[in-house]
Amino acid sequence: MLGVCYYPEHWPEEWWADDARRMKDLGLTYVRVGEFAWSRYEPEPGVYDFGWYDRALDTLGKAGLKIVACTPTATPPKWLIDRYPDILPVDPITGQVRGFGSRRHYDFSSETYLRESIRITTALAERYGKHDAIVGWQTDNEIACHDTALSASPNARRAFQDWCRAKYVDIATLNKAWGNIFWSMEYRSFEEIEVPFLAVTETSPAHRMAFRRFTSDRVALYHKAQVDILRAHSPGRFITHNFIPPTDTGIDNYTMCRDLDFASFDNYPLGRTDVWMAKRPASEFRPYMRTGHPDYCTFLFDQTRSLAGGKFWIMEQQPGPVNWAGHNPRPLPGMIRLWTLEAFAHGAEVVSYFRWRQAPFAQEQMHAGLLRPDRTPSEAWPEVEQALRELKTLDLAPVPGAKARIAILYDHEAQWLGETERQADSYSHPDIMVNWYMAARRLGLDVDFIPADGDPNGYDIVLVPGLAMPDAATVKRLGDSGALLLFAARSGAKARDVNLPEGLPPGELRQLLPIRVTSVGTARPDCPEGMVWRNHTYQAFTWFEALELVGEVDVQASLADGSPALVRKNNALYMATLPEQDFIADLLETLCAERGVPTVRLPDDLRLRRRGDLTFAFNYAAVAREAPAPANAHFVLGSRTVAPRDLAVWRVPS
Amino acid sequence: MLGVCYYPEHWPEEWWADDARRMKDLGLTYVRVGEFAWSRYEPEPGVYDFGWYDRALDTLGKAGLKIVACTPTATPPKWLIDRYPDILPVDPITGQVRGFGSRRHYDFSSETYLRESIRITTALAERYGKHDAIVGWQTDNEIACHDTALSASPNARRAFQDWCRAKYVDIATLNKAWGNIFWSMEYRSFEEIEVPFLAVTETSPAHRMAFRRFTSDRVALYHKAQVDILRAHSPGRFITHNFIPPTDTGIDNYTMCRDLDFASFDNYPLGRTDVWMAKRPASEFRPYMRTGHPDYCTFLFDQTRSLAGGKFWIMEQQPGPVNWAGHNPRPLPGMIRLWTLEAFAHGAEVVSYFRWRQAPFAQEQMHAGLLRPDRTPSEAWPEVEQALRELKTLDLAPVPGAKARIAILYDHEAQWLGETERQADSYSHPDIMVNWYMAARRLGLDVDFIPADGDPNGYDIVLVPGLAMPDAATVKRLGDSGALLLFAARSGAKARDVNLPEGLPPGELRQLLPIRVTSVGTARPDCPEGMVWRNHTYQAFTWFEALELVGEVDVQASLADGSPALVRKNNALYMATLPEQDFIADLLETLCAERGVPTVRLPDDLRLRRRGDLTFAFNYAAVAREAPAPANAHFVLGSRTVAPRDLAVWRVPS
Amino acid sequence: MLGVCYYPEHWPEEWWADDARRMKDLGLTYVRVGEFAWSRYEPEPGVYDFGWYDRALDTLGKAGLKIVACTPTATPPKWLIDRYPDILPVDPITGQVRGFGSRRHYDFSSETYLRESIRITTALAERYGKHDAIVGWQTDNEIACHDTALSASPNARRAFQDWCRAKYVDIATLNKAWGNIFWSMEYRSFEEIEVPFLAVTETSPAHRMAFRRFTSDRVALYHKAQVDILRAHSPGRFITHNFIPPTDTGIDNYTMCRDLDFASFDNYPLGRTDVWMAKRPASEFRPYMRTGHPDYCTFLFDQTRSLAGGKFWIMEQQPGPVNWAGHNPRPLPGMIRLWTLEAFAHGAEVVSYFRWRQAPFAQEQMHAGLLRPDRTPSEAWPEVEQALRELKTLDLAPVPGAKARIAILYDHEAQWLGETERQADSYSHPDIMVNWYMAARRLGLDVDFIPADGDPNGYDIVLVPGLAMPDAATVKRLGDSGALLLFAARSGAKARDVNLPEGLPPGELRQLLPIRVTSVGTARPDCPEGMVWRNHTYQAFTWFEALELVGEVDVQASLADGSPALVRKNNALYMATLPEQDFIADLLETLCAERGVPTVRLPDDLRLRRRGDLTFAFNYAAVAREAPAPANAHFVLGSRTVAPRDLAVWRVPS
Numbered sequence A, B, C: 001m002l003g004v005c006y007y008p009e010h011w012p013e014e015w016w017a018d019d020a021r022r023m024k025d026l027g028l029t030y031v032r033v034g035e036f037a038w039s040r041y042e043p044e045p046g047v048y049d050f051g052w053y054d055r056a057l058d059t060l061g062k063a064g065l066k067i068v069a070c071t072p073t074a075t076p077p078k079w080l081i082d083r084y085p086d087i088l089p090v091d092p093i094t095g096q097v098r099g100f101g102s103r104r105h106y107d108f109s110s111e112t113y114l115r116e117s118i119r120i121t122t123a124l125a126e127r128y129g130k131h132d133a134i135v136g137w138q139t140d141n142e143i144a145c146h147d148t149a150l151s152a153s154p155n156a157r158r159a160f161q162d163w164c165r166a167k168y169v170d171i172a173t174l175n176k177a178w179g180n181i182f183w184s185m186e187y188r189s190f191e192e193i194e195v196p197f198l199a200v201t202e203t204s205p206a207h208r209m210a211f212r213r214f215t216s217d218r219v220a221l222y223h224k225a226q227v228d229i230l231r232a233h234s235p236g237r238f239i240t241h242n243f244i245p246p247t248d249t250g251i252d253n254y255t256m257c258r259d260l261d262f263a264s265f266d267n268y269p270l271g272r273t274d275v276w277m278a279k280r281p282a283s284e285f286r287p288y289m290r291t292g293h294p295d296y297c298t299f300l301f302d303q304t305r306s307l308a309g310g311k312f313w314i315m316e317q318q319p320g321p322v323n324w325a326g327h328n329p330r331p332l333p334g335m336i337r338l339w340t341l342e343a344f345a346h347g348a349e350v351v352s353y354f355r356w357r358q359a360p361f362a363q364e365q366m367h368a369g370l371l372r373p374d375r376t377p378s379e380a381w382p383e384v385e386q387a388l389r390e391l392k393t394l395d396l397a398p399v400p401g402a403k404a405r406i407a408i409l410y411d412h413e414a415q416w417l418g419e420t421e422r423q424a425d426s427y428s429h430p431d432i433m434v435n436w437y438m439a440a441r442r443l444g445l446d447v448d449f450i451p452a453d454g455d456p457n458g459y460d461i462v463l464v465p466g467l468a469m470p471d472a473a474t475v476k477r478l479g480d481s482g483a484l485l486l487f488a489a490r491s492g493a494k495a496r497d498v499n500l501p502e503g504l505p506p507g508e509l510r511q512l513l514p515i516r517v518t519s520v521g522t523a524r525p526d527c528p529e530g531m532v533w534r535n536h537t538y539q540a541f542t543w544f545e546a547l548e549l550v551g552e553v554d555v556q557a558s559l560a561d562g563s564p565a566l567v568r569k570n571n572a573l574y575m576a577t578l579p580e581q582d583f584i585a586d587l588l589e590t591l592c593a594e595r596g597v598p599t600v601r602l603p604d605d606l607r608l609r610r611r612g613d614l615t616f617a618f619n620y621a622a623v624a625r626e627a628p629a630p631a632n633a634h635f636v637l638g639s640r641t642v643a644p645r646d647l648a649v650w651r652v653p654s
Helices: A013-026 A051-062 A079-084 A111-128 A154-168 A170-178 A205-233 A251-257 A269-276 A282-287 A294-303 A335-345 A380-394 A410-421 A429-443 A474-479 A505-512 A583-595 B013-026 B051-062 B077-083 B111-129 B154-168 B169-176 B205-233 B253-257 B267-278 B280-287 B294-305 B333-346 B382-395 B412-420 B430-440 B472-480 B507-509 B581-595 C011-028 C051-062 C078-083 C111-128 C156-166 C170-178 C205-233 C254-255 C269-276 C282-288 C296-306 C335-345 C380-394 C414-419 C429-442 C470-479 C507-511 C582-594
Strands: A002-006 A029-033 A066-068 A134-138 A238-243 A263-269 A312-318 A348-353 A406-411 A447-451 A461-464 A482-485 A517-523 A529-533 A536-549 A554-559 A564-569 A573-576 A577-579 A606-611 A614-619 A634-637 A649-650 B004-008 B030-033 B066-070 B134-138 B238-243 B260-268 B314-316 B348-353 B404-408 B449-453 B461-464 B484-487 B515-522 B529-533 B538-548 B553-559 B564-571 B572-577 B577-579 B607-613 B614-619 B634-637 B645-652 C001-005 C030-033 C067-071 C132-136 C238-242 C263-268 C312-317 C348-353 C406-410 C447-451 C461-464 C484-487 C515-521 C528-531 C536-547 C554-559 C564-569 C572-575 C577-578 C606-611 C612-619 C636-638 C646-652
Touching: A002 A013, A002 A380, A013 A051, A013 A380, A029 A051, A051 A066, A079 C536, A111 B004, A111 B348, A154 A170, A154 A205, A154 B564, A170 A263, A205 A251, A205 A410, A238 A251, A269 A294, A294 A312, A294 A335, A294 A429, A294 A447, A312 A335, A312 A573, A335 A380, A335 A606, A335 A614, A348 A380, A380 A634, A406 A429, A410 A429, A429 A447, A429 A583, A474 A505, A474 A529, A482 A583, A505 C414, A529 A577, A529 A583, A529 B004, A536 A554, A536 A564, A536 A583, A554 B253, A573 A577, A634 B077, B004 B013, B004 B382, B013 B051, B013 B382, B030 B348, B051 B066, B066 B553, B111 B205, B154 B205, B169 B205, B169 B581, B205 B412, B205 C001, B260 B294, B267 B294, B280 B564, B294 B314, B294 B449, B314 C612, B333 B348, B333 B577, B333 B607, B333 B614, B333 B645, B348 B382, B348 C470, B382 C414, B404 B430, B404 C263, B412 B430, B430 B449, B430 C406, B461 B581, B472 B507, B484 B581, B507 C612, B529 B564, B529 B577, B529 B581, B529 C156, B538 B553, B538 B564, B538 B581, B553 C282, B572 B577, B572 B645, B572 C348, B581 C380, B614 C582, C001 C011, C001 C312, C001 C380, C011 C051, C030 C051, C030 C348, C051 C067, C111 C205, C156 C205, C170 C205, C205 C238, C205 C254, C205 C414, C238 C254, C254 C536, C263 C296, C269 C296, C296 C312, C296 C335, C296 C429, C296 C447, C335 C380, C335 C536, C335 C606, C335 C612, C335 C646, C348 C380, C414 C429, C414 C582, C429 C447, C429 C582, C461 C582, C470 C507, C528 C577, C528 C582, C536 C554, C536 C564, C536 C582, C572 C577
Parallel strands: A002 A029, A002 A348, A029 A066, A066 A134, A134 A238, A238 A263, A263 A312, A312 A348, A406 A447, A406 A461, A461 A482, A482 A573, B004 B030, B004 B348, B030 B066, B066 B134, B134 B238, B238 B260, B260 B314, B314 B348, B404 B449, B404 B461, B461 B484, B484 B572, C001 C030, C001 C348, C030 C067, C067 C132, C132 C238, C238 C263, C263 C312, C312 C348, C406 C447, C406 C461, C461 C484, C484 C572
Antiparallel strands: A517 A536, A529 A536, A529 A554, A536 A577, A554 A564, A564 A573, A606 A614, A614 A649, A634 A649, B515 B538, B529 B538, B529 B553, B538 B577, B553 B564, B564 B572, B607 B614, B614 B645, B634 B645, C515 C536, C528 C536, C528 C554, C536 C577, C554 C564, C564 C572, C606 C612, C612 C646, C636 C646
């Protein structure tokens, strides 16, 4: 089903009924409202004005639309900031207060703001919690966007001290855990603890990792307060949040999702591709400039699907050019429809476009909507109509229990470690993860994600592009799953407080593989090393570990100097380096063959995805591509030859 | 006539008379003095010491030199800053106070500094306003240089609030005009308004544009206070200011010039070329490293000429290597003379060298003068002598009413819009303007500039590289002028408060062209699109608009996907994109032909310019070039074959 | 002899004896301890706890190790900072306080910290000054590392004012010396003087140079306080300091060394090479990625050797991968041994590895040691064993009076001038110095360094890559030495207060060469000029001076425009530009021939160095190289064919 994001407060009240009717006529089911309207809910301190919102919701509800209401905490009003300036966060790099004038100008550690967020959420939840047309809630908006998770404020410092006290109980324990003796960094009490910023040179990785964990916990604590209120006052309604990628926020989305009914994702293929490929040469970037990269957003879909039990929405879907990337191209004709169906193919339940109508004012006035500011349909409109017709044809049922045969283990702390302990400027755990995901997708595989503490059972293969500080139970669970496990270099690199593990890395992973990492060398990205596997030489990059074999393991690939590059024992494989994508694809192909997982080599811009008994093929290329469908495939949409920027869907008679 | 900038306070008093005599003997007419000497005029608070200045002025005057005196407000002394620290500006990017120790350490919004500036200006004007040798005044120095226009100080905030109150009267009007509801950015009173800096993410473009307008107004207000005092106390003397390019200051020089008798420009061809071409490859830069780029400074001459009725001076002329660019080459032999005559060819009345003698101390000790620190002549000296001889030969009369047949419309707000609303990181209105100027100059055309509210009448062609937020009257005036009008993409993009105009862009331009911009896509500079005009394919960059034709228009060029790239109705042409310079030149050639404006294709480093009945040809090349003079041309200087870095001047018998 | 850096406070006390025994068994002589342990010496304000340190020192001493004890002032404890926040320095670029959490969080101008440093140093010196096992002291640690020399704190401002008062006595003298009239920058009293940071645009070079000199003096003053205490309380023990390169600290190491017995250097070939070659293409960098560059660290050895009478130690020697460079490769097998012997070849008395055992916690946990965190030997261990065996074979005697025939004059103020007065963004005095050093090393020459006020007598050739502000005595001393003198462009550029010298540059150098620099042009590094010497054309870069010949000089090379590029009179040669390394090598070869200094052209990765009667050859190449030993050479280590990353040592029978 499809939906749309709507801002009644941006438009004349006399337009609302017409808007609602046109949404319904178009075939939309859901409408999201209200996430930035605090200054209208409460125009003066303590003075609520809900009349306009009552009328807006009633208008939408009467038109037969299902409403997703929001808490407005992403945009506290000016009077609140002026009254309580301690709400504002402090930039950890510059030490400057980050002021009013845009959005997200609040510190997750401000007790004042937590209290005020509870107050406005309660006011909305009490008034609208049982509104007939409201079927669910979105908390806040794109939480921790604009690098707002980390703050160097006095509030953050105090809350961090409390967090440390709760976790380490006595200061000697903390000093020892963090290795504070190293540079006389010992604290005598929790009150002495600083935020790990603005020091003369780098602060301790244990200190920084603790702050990252604190920050993520604090965001979750802040968020949960809203969830609890909504649960209490709005029975029977779902609660979700519209996430952006955790690479941008640095928080643990899995923890946040524990309290949610499902996760939502805001999907902007062109903006994301522009930012992600900003440093790539035009020859690589240009083919996807107006289509988005075929793997990057689906990588984020599959991640999001894993956050809360396999169910997810696209809460905001790009409907035309956006405004916030370095450059903002217009999508090629057909891409709005393609992206919409692609989200469904990857398991989305709802795709909701952002936004109903392009605003002619303020920061996002160059961001397209389904309508233009003058109320005429934009180019997206007929594509949405087509997508709606096609979705009706496909008649997709929810697939809550569906599982791929391949999973990628997603360890948010591996990202944090990479950002906390340099050692190689070019090391990026998120890039490794994308790289491996792309390798799997080139083989036509569906891919699930599981969190580090998730359930690996039932997968044939679990790819582990990084598992920074695993505990024994996690490693045992992985080992017991029976899946083939492929670990990237730097897995098991640290014990919990970012110390080297007992007996050297990979620490707890020695349960599975009798190896020791005796030394780590890193290399500039333009200085790769050769790596030989099955008589073929691949390139390996950035991270090179010296492995000592302390038991029976099979050395399957070696670096140029003869040292082990890939070792295997039973179901577990460990790589001492970070090879190019071709190697990952070739190795994964053999692992799939070993487990009887069917693969098919796809060209770069053709991608497959199954949902239920349907197989979808998406052609991002500028030329037609043949879909690798079996001879007896029954095409539900399209045909074997898939036109450029088109798709096909088939079913194989059983 | 020629002049020079002189700093008696830098030298022993016993040198003054000799200096004055040598200036006169060389043939100089004007001498500018006194713009950085506040600490000598007023060595202690309220204690003036004018004796030395009396003697300096008398010495210069008695030698027969005409003096341009200055207000010294670019360098408030230390005691003033210590007494009133609120004079200092605050950096809008870092939030840091910008301190004493160089120059321009004042905030245009400081009422204290305005008062003190009035005080010192009054003291000087009262004492010297009727001095026999003083023929004119320069206000301040290179106002708003070093990014000093914008400040995030409390003073700036208060003054901005007042400006907003004056402009919008009630806060609801401002909230609506700026679209503040968008992210709950509504203010309840003018006192709540913030400066648009140091927020969590981008502030509203309306907010930022208002601040830009406020800033420019504030600079003009500050400046006018000095002009008013000088007018009152110094009758019969001209008042001017030495401008730097508005790209550097971000202010509206036209407004400032309303109060001036003429504009002056500080001309540093090598420094400017180094900065402007800093990212160009050596192959492009190197030919002009020691000559300056043949179009860049003349572009600035022609702009400056437009500021105040066609009259302008070069107040500071580079006489050798400077000190402030990334690298500072020595001019090639002959260039000082060439630049001098070039300024006159473009209409200058006076060229005044900076400076008489190289200072052996402080920030600019590596900046050449006409003399070396040891009082010996520098390399510039004989070139100045030659220029003086040649100017005598040419006997140039003022050309106040002279007009080119081509004009470029200069809209300072188009620059501000490009800096305020990103949408494309590579969009630069000033670069587009230079690009179009160069296209015209490649055709041998003289070019005028007119401001957005200027008079387009009498021009055959008006090029509009951007006209961001035109009102109806401006568009009507352009249309009524009868000139062929070529509008660049993004013209008419916004209504006055940086909102999308009614009926979509190009808003008021629909008076002339029945089109609507329904969507805007932008592209990385390394991802151009093809554009076809008259069966030839050109490259188009950065900005791509989808045009809807809502009436009769002629589509003259198309993008690769067939969409309109250039449309025309009657005299108005509009481009949906930003094509390469070759296209502008080719198109302009046809427009010139249509209007009977003669053109000639010039090589890149040969340039023409007419003044009165003289035609000048300047050869920047390392090889000789043939001047495209008619067979019957009478050469006043040089000959048909123009040597490298040389020039020729001819008259065609009528 | 070899040593090691050890941190008893990082390890369980029960390990200490075993550690000491293993050090001794390995063959180490020295152990450095205690430089970061303040929080253990004084866990609470004024409460000392020396028991653990007593036991540690006794354990080490009893094992027969010689102890180098340290003052712990690089890491003041948290309670001290909280009690006296004015200890913290202020970043001169951002204006932010640089806080606690890493190391070196102190301001050299804080009187509080000076007092506290004296207190803790006295406490340690009194208690341990006569400890049997302590043979010497190291002050602080890598003083001024992490850009801590410069501070914009109120303390720094006050101390700078005092320094100015002491130097200039009255404020009028300072104003004149600095040329403060230039932009009305005149001060009325020393209390008005600001630090030269955070101004609107660049502050005066005289102001900045004064601050650099003040800073260096202040560091020396701070440091001397410790030296004086140690001298008083610890008779018969040496005092040294472990320097890092002065390019990183910006201080004058020669002045600091006046109070020391010898200088020490911390030698990290891979980290240094990564940082130094960060912008070089992989093709240049990669060959040295895992060996270090063959000239860069030896350049620093030879510099360090010059600091205090020819005697120096390597106090910290890289023993495997480090953690602090952009990328941190593992040394190739053999390099630890090669680097060790190379240091001795260049005159080191002791090489002390950093560190005994890799710490499993805190900032440097990825930094290798001789032992791994689990107490097993790292890869360095057998190489240290080999080096020890070989050193025994070589039986090196101290060579206090040994002198090379070539010296490079090292003028720290030439570095400061290049950083203070831009004029050419690409000008780098340290790079010029390295470049010339490499040219000499390509000729197989041993090279000494002498400071600007050092003794040039006894050298055949003195290379002067820069001598910014020489006084008459320095020039006379150079001239009188009889050495051939080769001066780089910009030598003699300034008088003492960064003013242009009387009669123009090269000022005092005119004692030797009758030339005047009448104009200076600079050029982008990608825009070199041709320079002809002996019919061969070389490239010259960045800096181009116009020389006026005011007496008899021999023009030996010219630029493309015919102007002098190299002039000579008697023993003095002056270059008007900065030629490529090939030219320096070719010219130097002829100068050596003139003086009968033997040279041999070496391939880039083979280097020679003599110590006593031994000649060492080090082969950094991936292939074997022939050592250029005479036929009758007696090989003490290795043989004529030197394997990759191997070395040979020979003696020539006399």
